Every structure is written in C-alpha cells, then in structure tokens.
Amino acid sequence: MAGNNSVNISFTVNGENFNNVNVPSRQHLADYLRSQGFTGTHLGCEQGACGACTIEMDGKAVRSCLVLASQANGANLKTVEGFDDEMMEKVKQNFLKHNAFQCGFCSPGMLMTTKEILLNKKKLTRDEIRSEISGNYCRCTGYQSIVDAIEECINEIN
Amino acid sequence: MKAAHFSYHEALNLQDAIKIKAHDDESVILAGGQSLLPALNMRLSSPTCLIDISKISGLNEIKIDGQTLFIGALATHSDVMNNKTVKNNMPCMFDILKMVAHPAIRNKGTHGGSIAYGDPAAELPALAVATNAEIIVSGQNGDRSINAKDFYLGLFETTINQDEIVVGIKYPLLKKGQKIVFDEVCRRHGDYAMAGLIANVMGSKNDIKDLKLVFFATGDKPDVADKTARLCLENGYDYDKLKNSLSTEIDFAGDLNSSSEMKLHLATVLIKKVLSKLEI
Ligand SMILES: Cc1cc2nc3c(=O)[nH]c(=O)nc-3n(C[C@H](O)[C@H](O)[C@H](O)COP(=O)(O)OP(=O)(O)OC[C@H]3O[C@@H](n4cnc5c(N)ncnc54)[C@H](O)[C@@H]3O)c2cc1C
Ligand code: FES
Ligand code: FES
Numbered sequence: 001m002a003g004n005n006s007v008n009i010s011f012t013v014n015g016e017n018f019n020n021v022n023v024p025s026r027q028h029l030a031d032y033l034r035s036q037g038f039t040g041t042h043l044g045c046e047q048g049a050c051g052a053c054t055i056e057m058d059g060k061a062v063r064s065c066l067v068l069a070s071q072a073n074g075a076n077l078k079t080v081e082g083f084d085d086e087m088m089e090k091v092k093q094n095f096l097k098h099n100a101f102q103c104g105f106c107s108p109g110m111l112m113t114t115k116e117i118l119l120n121k122k123k124l125t126r127d128e129i130r131s132e133i134s135g136n137y138c139r140c141t142g143y144q145s146i147v148d149a150i151e152e153c154i155n156e157i158n
Numbered sequence: 159m160k161a162a163h164f165s166y167h168e169a170l171n172l173q174d175a176i177k178i179k180a181h182d183d184e185s186v187i188l189a190g191g192q193s194l195l196p197a198l199n200m201r202l203s204s205p206t207c208l209i210d211i212s213k214i215s216g217l218n219e220i221k222i223d224g225q226t227l228f229i230g231a232l233a234t235h236s237d238v239m240n241n242k243t244v245k246n247n248m249p250c251m252f253d254i255l256k257m258v259a260h261p262a263i264r265n266k267g268t269h270g271g272s273i274a275y276g277d278p279a280a281e282l283p284a285l286a287v288a289t290n291a292e293i294i295v296s297g298q299n300g301d302r303s304i305n306a307k308d309f310y311l312g313l314f315e316t317t318i319n320q321d322e323i324v325v326g327i328k329y330p331l332l333k334k335g336q337k338i339v340f341d342e343v344c345r346r347h348g349d350y351a352m353a354g355l356i357a358n359v360m361g362s363k364n365d366i367k368d369l370k371l372v373f374f375a376t377g378d379k380p381d382v383a384d385k386t387a388r389l390c391l392e393n394g395y396d397y398d399k400l401k402n403s404l405s406t407e408i409d410f411a412g413d414l415n416s417s418s419e420m421k422l423h424l425a426t427v428l429i430k431k432v433l434s435k436l437e438i
Contacts, residue, residue, distance in 0.1 A: 004165050004166060004167075005163060005164075005165050005166075007166055025163075025164060025165055025166035025208070026160070026161040026162065026163055026164055026198075027160075028161070028195065028199065031160070046159065046160075046196075046199040046200075047196035047199060047200060048192060048195075048196055048259070048263055051260070051262065054262050060236075060262075060265040061261060061262040061265060062262050062265055062266050063192075063262050063263060063266070065195070065199065066191050066192055066195040066196065066263070066266065067191060067195070067266065068166065068188075068191070068195070068208075068210075070166045070168075070210075071188075071191070071210060071212065073168075112262075113261070113262070116261060116262075131347050132261070134260060134346055134347040134348050135259070135260025135261065135262060135263065135348055136260075
C-alpha cells in the first residue's frame with residue numbers, strides 16, 4: 001500500500017510556527033486545530049454545510065472540516081483567535097453592537113465570511129449579503145442582526 | 159463522525175499518481191476534497207489510500223486551445239469564476255458556478271473533480287453534455303478524449319478506468335448566435351438543486367433554430383431531452399404537452415426533498431424560465 005497512516009508536516013497558525021508535527025492521515029484540519037487549543041474553530045456538521053469551521057488558509061476562506069491536516073503542509077492558517085487586526089476588531093465591535101453574537105457557535109465562521117466579503121471591497125445590498133452568508137448556518141439570530149452588522153461594516157469601509 | 163483509516167500519498171506529478179492508482183484499485187484521487195471529504199467523514203466511503211493530486215503543478219491551466227476553451231482539472235470553481243478568458247468566451251460559467259456551493263467551498267472544489275465525480279445533481283456534468291464538451295483523461299497508455307455524453311453511465315458512474323485521471327475539459331467555443339442559458343430550483347442558495355436545466359440555444363427568443371435541453375438533479379446522470387426539445391421548437395411552450403413528453407423521456411428519481419412527480423413539474427417549468435431569459 002502506498003502512502004502512510006500519518007505524515008509529518010510544517011505550517012503556521014496565526015503566525016506561530018508548527019514544525020515537523022506528526023498528524024494522522026485521516027484527521028481533518030478542524031480536529032487538529034482544536035486538539036492544539038484553537039477551539040474557536042467550531043464543528044457542526046463535518047460535511048461542509050454549516051460553515052462553523054470556516055478558517056483562512058493561504059489568504060482564502062476554506063472549510064477546515066473538508067481539508068485534511070496533512071494537506072496543510074506549507075500553509076499559513078488563520079483562525080478566529082488570530083482575527084486581531086484593525087479591520088477585524090471593527091467587525092467584532094459591529095457584531096457586538098448589533099447583537100449578532102448570541103450563543104456564538106456560528107460566529108467564527110460568520111466572522112471569516114465577513115472578512116472575505118470586506119476584502120472583496122464590493123458594496124452589497126442586504127439581499128446580496130444574505131446570499132454571501134448563505135453557507136453559514138445560524139440557529140439563534142434569525143440572521144437579521146448579522147446582516148445589520150455586516151451592512152455597517154461594508155458602509156464603514158466604502 | 160470521523161473518517162476510517164486510510165493512507166495518504168501526496169503525488170509528485172501526474173505519472174506518479176497514475177502509477178499508484180493503477181496498482182491499488184481501492185485508492186482514490188483527492189483533488190479539492192469538497193465531495194470526497196464529506197463522504198469520508200460520514201463513512202459513506204472507505205478507500206485504502208488517498209492520492210492527493212492538488213499540488214501537482216500545471217493542471218490548473220485555463221486557455222484557448224484551437225476552437226475550444228480548455229479548463230485544467232485542478233482549476234478551482236473560484237479560479238474559473240474569476241478568469242477573464244472564461245468570462246469572455248463562456249459568460250454562462252460565472253452564473254452557473256455561483257450556484258455551486260458557497261465561496262469557501264468554491265475556493266477548494268475543482269472543475270475536474272466535479273466532472274469526474276459525476277454527481278447527478280451537479281451543474282458541470284450537465285453543462286459538459288449540453289455543450290458537447292470533451293473530457294481529457296490521462297492513464298498508463300497515454301491520453302484519451304471522451305465526449306461528455308459518453309462519459310456518464312449512471313449514478314456516480316463514468317467511463318473512466320482505474321488507472322485514469324481527468325486532466326482537463328475542452329468546451330467548444332460558442333458560434334455566432336449560440337447561447338447557453340441556465341436555471342435551477344434549490345431550497346437555499348448554494349445547495350444542490352431540486353431540478354436544474356442547461357439549454358444550448360441557436361437563435362433568438364422569437365426565432366429559435368436549434369435547441370438542446372440537458373437536465374440535472376432529475377435522474378441518475380445528466381438527462382438529455384431531445385424529443386422534448388423538438389416538441390418545444392415545433393409547438394412552442396405548452397406545459398401539458400412538454401410535461402407529458404418529459405415523463406416519457408426521463409426516468410425521474412425522487413429524493414428527500416422532492417418527489418419524482420415534483421421534479422417532473424419543476425423540469426417542465428424550468429423550460430419556460432430558461433427560454434424567457436433569451437434575448438429577442
Ligand atoms: C455543502 C456543499 C454543497 C455543494 N453544492 C454543490 C452544488 O450545488 N453543485 C455542485 O456541482 N457541487 C456542489 N458541491 C460539490 C463541489 O462542487 C465539489 O467541489 C465537487 O463536486 C468535487 O470537486 P473536488 O475537487 O472537491 O473533488 P474531490 O472531493 O476531491 O473528489 C470527488 C471525487 O472525484 C474524484 N476525482 C476528483 N478529481 C479527479 C480527477 N482529476 N480525475 C479523476 N477523479 C477525480 C475523486 O476521486 C472523488 O471520488 C458541494 C459541496 C459541499 C460540501
Ligand atoms: S463543520 Fe465544517 S462546514 Fe459544518
Ligand atoms: S449565534 Fe448561535 S448559531 Fe449563530
């Protein structure tokens with residue numbers, strides 16, 4: 001049988017180096033990150049549907065339940081714990097202001113998706129915002145407050 | 159749930175991947191992982207070995223090749239949506255891919271993966287059939303080119319051999335007056351469709367010269383409805399007649415969200431919706 005049941009990989013998480021760590025081949029990235037204390041990455045469905053595990057991999061949003069840890073070799077990862085730049089601090093303030101965090105389960109994924117929306121620098125209508133966050137389930141807010149928060153973020157940026 | 163054990167092999171190049179695949183018939187290719195990983199996590203599939211092709215260079219090229227638009231297998235849905243050559247030559251692609259999953263999934267999911275997987279509810283296999291595209295596969299005996307209509311055999315079943323890997327798809331360039339129009343019905347933006355239609359049309363709204371209808375999320379593979387298309391060309395849109403014709407031409411397969419009867423209704427209505435998008 002070709003390949004291995006575990007592999008050694010190196011990558012960064014929020015700027016911190018992980019060198020030559022051994023990961024089981026079958027472990028997905030979300031489980032690995034959580035095992036290392038990055039528990040802000042939430043797991044809802046493990047099939048790509050809920051969006052709670054969305055993180056940034058080499059500058060792009062990905063579902064960490066649908067990436068194997070072994071595939072992260074050489075990657076730069078950013079989790080919600082690393083969302084501390086000026087833009088993301090503002091986003092978090094807007095989420096707080098509009099009560100867009102309730103239980104907080106969907107929040108890491110919502111913040112990541114908001115980040116990608118803001119980086120695209122497009123002015124979006126409320127309907128378009130809803131379509132952009134359609135890949136992230138929220139069971140608490142009814143989405144209204146999240147759309148309010150994202151709308152304010154977009155207005156501040158443009 | 160968590161995936162069962164498997165070994166992981168990062169392919170160095172295409173030949174390396176073909177060699178392993180040929181010698182282990184329980185190994186599978188890992189491209190974007192956006193269909194494979196959900197299946198592994200849910201233990202719907204338990205291969206012995208994953209051959210990761212995602213880091214092979216040169217397989218994500220997008221270019222004009224003769225009279226075709228070539229899209230390399232590893233181009234992600236996001237790559238294809240943002241590509242100028244695609245935008246200029248196949249403007250329908252953006253609208254279609256916008257309905258494929260969500261941005262974070264499109265950042266990883268690949269064009270070739272979607273074509274190779276052959277999910278009957280997926281948009282791209284239907285587009286490939288509707289446009290008469292050629293699927294290029296590479297194996298131990300070199301490359302072969304398979305017409306999309308011959309590629310899909312049934313539910314997740316294609317003509318691809320164990321040693322073969324999809325390397326790209328060639329879409330014929332559109333001729334003057336030719337248009338690809340598309341629509342689908344789904345419960346949530348980005349979810350798999352309950353029924354969808356890709357139409358390849360020659361002519362304008364009031365003067366359609368040729369029409370090809372290919373449905374997805376209706377049966378076990380992209381469903382070509384030539385008889386219904388002819389009827390529509392001859393008689394115009396008549397709900398009852400077209401519905402009747404579709405019911406004899408497609409073996410509608412219901413799923414959790416929609417019965418076969420409902421899919422038949424949606425498919426019939428989609429013909430009207432799609433034709434209304436044509437310019438006069
Ligand atoms: C929540 C969610 C919603 C989705 N919604 C849609 C949707 O609405 N419409 C839609 O079309 N898709 C949808 N998808 C699937 C997505 O488009 C996938 O990216 C795509 O189907 C498979 O591409 P991949 O690169 O991820 O393939 P993988 O998951 O890596 O592979 C899928 C299968 O194809 C095989 N394979 C992959 N590449 C090759 C190749 N080059 N040669 C030979 N075999 C290969 C693999 O062995 C595997 O069996 C959705 C996915 C998720 C998680
Ligand atoms: S846990 Fe990854 S999308 Fe739901
Ligand atoms: S705040 Fe509870 S799921 Fe969104």
